[in-house]
Amino acid sequence: MSTIAKIRRRDFLKISGITGTGLILGFGISAHAKENITTHFEPNAFLKIGSDNSILIFAKNPEIGQGVKTSLPMIIAEELEVDWDKTEVVQALLDPRLGAQFAGGSTAVKMNWQTLRNAGATAKHMLIAAASTEWRLPENECYAENGTVKNKRNKKVLTYGQLAERASRLDVPQEVKLKDSKDFKIIGTAKKGVDNHKIVTGTAEFGIDARKEGMLVAVIEKCPVYGGKVTGYDDSEAMKVEGVRHVVKIDPLNPVDRIAGVAVVADNTWAAIKGRKVLKVNWEYGDGADENSESITARFREYVNKKGRIDLRNEGDVDAIFDNSAKVNEAIYEVPFLSHVPMEPMNYCADVREEECHLWGPTQVPGSVQRLAESITGIPRDKITVHMTRVGGGFGRRLMADYAADAITISHALKSPVQVVWSREDDIHHDYFRPAGMYKLKAALDERNKLVAWELKASTTSRYLFREADQSPHVTEVFPDGFPAGFVPNFRMEYTPVKTVVPTGAWRAPGHNATAFIDQSFIDEMAYVADKDPVDFRLEVLGEEDREMPYSDHGGPTYSTKRLKNVIRLAAEKSEWRSKKKGTYKGFAAHFMFGAYVAEVVSISMNAKNLPQIEEIWAVVDCGIVINRSGAEAQIEGGIIDGLGATIFGEVTIAGGMAAQSNFDTYRMIRMHDAPKINIHLVESNEAPEGLGEMSLPVISAAYTNAIFAATGKRIRKLPVQLSEISS
Amino acid sequence: MADFTLNINQRSYNVHVSPDTPLLWVLRDAIGLKGTKFGCGKALCGACTVHLDGNAIRSCSLPVSAVKGKIVTIEGLSENGDHPLQEAWKEIDVPQCGYCQVGQIMSAAALLARKPQPSDEDIDTAMSGNICRCGTYPRIKKAIIMAAAKGGAK
Ligand code: FES
Ligand code: FES
Numbered sequence: 052m053s054t055i056a057k058i059r060r061r062d063f064l065k066i067s068g069i070t071g072t073g074l075i076l077g078f079g080i081s082a083h084a085k086e087n088i089t090t091h092f093e094p095n096a097f098l099k100i101g102s103d104n105s106i107l108i109f110a111k112n113p114e115i116g117q118g119v120k121t122s123l124p125m126i127i128a129e130e131l132e133v134d135w136d137k138t139e140v141v142q143a144l145l146d147p148r149l150g151a152q153f154a155g156g157s158t159a160v161k162m163n164w165q166t167l168r169n170a171g172a173t174a175k176h177m178l179i180a181a182a183s184t185e186w187r188l189p190e191n192e193c194y195a196e197n198g199t200v201k202n203k204r205n206k207k208v209l210t211y212g213q214l215a216e217r218a219s220r221l222d223v224p225q226e227v228k229l230k231d232s233k234d235f236k237i238i239g240t241a242k243k244g245v246d247n248h249k250i251v252t253g254t255a256e257f258g259i260d261a262r263k264e265g266m267l268v269a270v271i272e273k274c275p276v277y278g279g280k281v282t283g284y285d286d287s288e289a290m291k292v293e294g295v296r297h298v299v300k301i302d303p304l305n306p307v308d309r310i311a312g313v314a315v316v317a318d319n320t321w322a323a324i325k326g327r328k329v330l331k332v333n334w335e336y337g338d339g340a341d342e343n344s345e346s347i348t349a350r351f352r353e354y355v356n357k358k359g360r361i362d363l364r365n366e367g368d369v370d371a372i373f374d375n376s377a378k379v380n381e382a383i384y385e386v387p388f389l390s391h392v393p394m395e396p397m398n399y400c401a402d403v404r405e406e407e408c409h410l411w412g413p414t415q416v417p418g419s420v421q422r423l424a425e426s427i428t429g430i431p432r433d434k435i436t437v438h439m440t441r442v443g444g445g446f447g448r449r450l451m452a453d454y455a456a457d458a459i460t461i462s463h464a465l466k467s468p469v470q471v472v473w474s475r476e477d478d479i480h481h482d483y484f485r486p487a488g489m490y491k492l493k494a495a496l497d498e499r500n501k502l503v504a505w506e507l508k509a510s511t512t513s514r515y516l517f518r519e520a521d522q523s524p525h526v527t528e529v530f531p532d533g534f535p536a537g538f539v540p541n542f543r544m545e546y547t548p549v550k551t552v553v554p555t556g557a558w559r560a561p562g563h564n565a566t567a568f569i570d571q572s573f574i575d576e577m578a579y580v581a582d583k584d585p586v587d588f589r590l591e592v593l594g595e596e597d598r599e600m601p602y603s604d605h606g607g608p609t610y611s612t613k614r615l616k617n618v619i620r621l622a623a624e625k626s627e628w629r630s631k632k633k634g635t636y637k638g639f640a641a642h643f644m645f646g647a648y649v650a651e652v653v654s655i656s657m658n659a660k661n662l663p664q665i666e667e668i669w670a671v672v673d674c675g676i677v678i679n680r681s682g683a684e685a686q687i688e689g690g691i692i693d694g695l696g697a698t699i700f701g702e703v704t705i706a707g708g709m710a711a712q713s714n715f716d717t718y719r720m721i722r723m724h725d726a727p728k729i730n731i732h733l734v735e736s737n738e739a740p741e742g743l744g745e746m747s748l749p750v751i752s753a754a755y756t757n758a759i760f761a762a763t764g765k766r767i768r769k770l771p772v773q774l775s776e777i778s779s
Numbered sequence: 780m781a782d783f784t785l786n787i788n789q790r791s792y793n794v795h796v797s798p799d800t801p802l803l804w805v806l807r808d809a810i811g812l813k814g815t816k817f818g819c820g821k822a823l824c825g826a827c828t829v830h831l832d833g834n835a836i837r838s839c840s841l842p843v844s845a846v847k848g849k850i851v852t853i854e855g856l857s858e859n860g861d862h863p864l865q866e867a868w869k870e871i872d873v874p875q876c877g878y879c880q881v882g883q884i885m886s887a888a889a890l891l892a893r894k895p896q897p898s899d900e901d902i903d904t905a906m907s908g909n910i911c912r913c914g915t916y917p918r919i920k921k922a923i924i925m926a927a928a929k930g931g932a933k
Contacts, residue, residue: 689914714821729917
């Protein structure tokens with residue numbers, strides 16, 4: 052073997068150069084820099100093979116609990132043809148060579164599937180080519196197996212480590228052949244989380260665990276009323292608290308990444324918390340102080356009872372049908388604001404220096420954090436290093452980088468590393484809530500009890516309207532192409548967004564977490580009006596013929612009724628929907644979102660207090676090819692429990708322009724004793740894989756409340772479920 | 780500020796902190812044992828659970844001046860991260876985001892020490908103070924049952 056000199060990563064980047072985004076293959080390194088002969092074969096930014104046979108795979112995206120730190124490297128390892136247990140997964144930095152790096156919309160698997168397969172296959176191909184030259188055998192007589200290359204002529208074997216140096220001198224092939232899915236050995240199996248050992252021993256690094264030399268801790272008193280301002284403050288008592296170093300006023304950056312407040316900065320967290328308790332701030336609350344849940348609901352009610360501002364869909368003649376049909380049903384549904392409450396409260400650590408900046412913390416959008424840091428500090432992006440820690444839950448909250456902006460601003464002002472830590476109260480008060488909304492539905496049956504007209508008038512607070520601070524009507528809080536659109540000849544959908552100072556944002560399965568509840572509840576209502584079985588009624592509306600339905604929102608451009616009907620039928624079968632057991636009642640719901648198909652059944656009984664008790668849940672999911680079976684099942688199970696918790700307990704109310712809830716005593720969460728038994732069935736599929744972080748959540752609300760209806764005849768149209776209404 | 784001597788994971792630590800500092804922040808900030816997590820600060824979520832003389836307590840709500848007894852944190856639960864619960868947690872693949880899991884394990888460990896063969900109800904009760912927003916409860920329960928079956932009291 053030739054002499055080997057290690058090169059540092061930084062040198063490598065200098066040599067290979069960083070250009071644009073996407074998969075940049077950094078070869079040519081040896082050709083251009085003969086003196087640097089690496090011990091590593093690093094054909095692209097996704098992996099690195101050492102002459103010591105080490106196989107490093109870089110996890111590109113933030114790990115927020117959705118399992119991508121395991122599932123994305125599995126895709127690379129599959130094509131690379133290595134033993135999964137011999138690979139080491141390392142969290143990547145924010146790095147333009149890796150393409151878009153974020154956690155949102157359950158997109159990671161779908162977006163990176165081809166790229167990651169290519170990255171693994173390219174490396175494998177080059178290792179095979181290296182062996183073929185070494186052996187002077189044609190490439191097609193050499194093949195990869197378990198981190199080695201073998202050949203069909205003799206028993207010679209070269210490990211990837213032995214081939215690393217030679218492979219690193221080869222040209223990068225433009226096109227490589229990918230594996231046939233029937234040959235997958237890793238994809239589709241159940242692999243355990245790569246950080247499990249660290250997590251169970253308390254050594255996994257979450258954002259809040261960042262500790263830097265000379266780091267100060269900041270807590271921030273923010274205006275309790277949304278949109279308020281600081282008019283003055285008195286820090287004389289706060290500065291007397293031992294350990295408190297600075298008190299800093301922070302002005303709002305803009306209405307979204309807002310940071311108006313006063314920060315108490317101290318040597319440690321407790322000193323900062325204590326200092327904040329005695330800090331006096333004067334606020335100008337502004338108009339926000341008049342906002343409350345009642346006034347918002349009154350606007351919803353006004354809007355759903357008149358023509359909506361935005362026409363989303365209008366087919367046939369809904370009014371004529373309603374006027375002439377004997378079987379018309381009408382109902383109003385309501386959903387509340389929800390808080391994200393990931394278990395790790397908002398925090399961020401920034402070390403802003405003169406000419407460079409290092410950042411650590413939990414975020415779903417490291418790229419946005421980098422852009423914010425650039426705009427706050429003026430330091431160019433290539434001098435801003437974003438380190439991705441594990442993230443203690445995202446659920447959409449950490450698509451906003453407001454708390455990171457806090458840390459960057461304070462570190463920039465004080466010229467020292469600063470970690471911002473929010474309390475749970477801050478976390479709830481200054482959340483970007485799931486939008487609240489009201490939905491008026493009306494539908495009609497013809498004389499054969501077929502669904503012939505459907506109308507939805509929706510009014511919700513809008514995360515788009517909130518963000519943009521103007522009246523531009525983005526409308527995807529509702530989905531004009533979602534079921535039953537396209538199946539009912541007379542169909543109308545109107546929408547009116549409500550502007551409010553209450554911050555709203557994306558909350559796990561945005562939009563769908565409300566629309567699946569209302570659509571799947573009301574279709575159930577119509578099944579009962581039609582006197583048909585709720586499963587049969589859904590299948591009847593979907594029709595016998597298999598169709599590709601146009602779908603303009605995320606998850607489109609089309610969805611397949613064949614796959615939707617399949618999950619519906621399978622869920623009915625697995626749950627023994629048609630067998631009636633005395634004392635148990637079942638509810639059904641099914642939905643398409645983000646490219647995946649989900650059907651769920653909830654079985655309940657009524658307990659001695661005449662309250663619903665969940666006996667069992669079944670979920671059937673078609674998300675195409677499953678990457679990690681264990682991770683997939685965990686996401687489905689977790690999503691159902693999370694959704695159930697929101698259905699039963701979740702509610703933020705607004706009073707005097709602030710959230711009335713502040714911690715887990717007033718914002719209740721589902722706990723172990725409420726978590727039911729869940730049976731999961733993943734549909735075998737060769738379709739392209741979809742993500743899974745959000746899809747199981749939306750349908751659970753309706754499946755549960757439909758079961759309550761089956762048991763009690765009471766239709767739950769407002770969340771969270773008011774148990775007093777059921778038992779009365 | 781005052782000096783305190785704490786017995787943590789069978790080691791003695793001297794800290795110089797304000798007497799009202801919750802044990803949680805003493806562990807995390809003064810001593811650097813960061814496995815114990817902050818979740819609510821009000822004894823409502825269980826993320827900060829440690830053992831005080833074998834009982835699961837919420838370290839966010841116990842001032843350091845009130846600490847009398849031996850403390851065990853996740854870092855001291857087992858020598859090599861191989862407590863039967865830790866093994867079961869890995870085997871069942873419990874963690875999602877993972878943030879709550881240290882607290883969950885510490886609550887479960889106190890339960891098994893007290894009751895090596897807990898009933899379903901015992902588990903529900905002992906774990907009712909620990910929130911998991913990711914919804915890992917079914918796997919947590921499976922892991923506790925697995926650890927108990929393997930003699931999880933340790
Ligand atoms: S942080 Fe102590 S119980 Fe939540
Ligand atoms: S694993 Fe995320 S909160 Fe429990």
